[in-house]
Structures are given as structure tokens and as C-alpha cells.
Amino acid sequence: MGRLCLGERRHWPGKSAGEACPTKRDGLLRAVARGLLARGNPVIEQARRKERAEGRAEGRAEGRAEAKAVGRAEAILEMLEARGLSPSETLRQRILATTDLDQLGRWLRRATLADSAEEILNDP
DSSP, rough: OEETTTTEEEETTOOOOOOHHHHHHHHHHHHHHHHHHHHHHHHHHHHHHHHHHHHHHHHHHHHHHHHHHHHHHEEEEHHHHHTTTTOOOHHHHHHHHHHOOHHHHHHHHHHHHSGGGGGSSSOO
């Protein structure tokens, strides 16, 4: 049987005597965290630096993947143009909007042999 949560006047099933109400406990945790952050706690600061570094690394990886996709898309369009196969604006936009590197790789290989620009999208 749960205990009555003092100050809240609500019954919290599963709470033992002396345990804080969830809302009070969360408020206390937030207050402690704010205090540690305000004082520049070394453990908190180290965790924040690590989190920022991980975020920057993820951002760089995403940026590299996006740049690689754009490069492949442009290579496909250049290959088609060099072969005299002008893609329609719709096809051009579809190629440029694709971020799947495997798909772009397949299209690039097909662009070397295709008889028409639209043919590169057809799966064999």
C-alpha cells in the first residue's frame, strides 16, 4: 500500500515512508543541478564538455555525409550531361534531393551506360 504524499495531499502507490513525491523530488533534483552548474562543479563541467564534443563530432559526421551525397549527385548530373543525356528538371531535383549514398552509387554506375537520363532510376 502506498503512502500519502505530504504537502501534495495525494496518495502515491508504492511509495515508502520518507520518499519524496515525484513532483517534489524532480524539483529538488532540478534545484541541485542548477546549483552545481552555477558553481562550476568539475564533474558537471566535464560531462557538459563531453556532451558538446560528442554533438560537434556528430555534426561533422552528418556534414561529411551530406557533402558526399551532394558530390555524388553532382557527379551523376555531370556524367549525364557529358554523355549528352540532359535530365529533366524533375529528375535533376530528385537526384539532388537523394541522400542515400548506396542509391546514388547505383545511379552513378547506371549513368555510365544508360541510353536516357530517366533510365538510371530503373532498377534492373
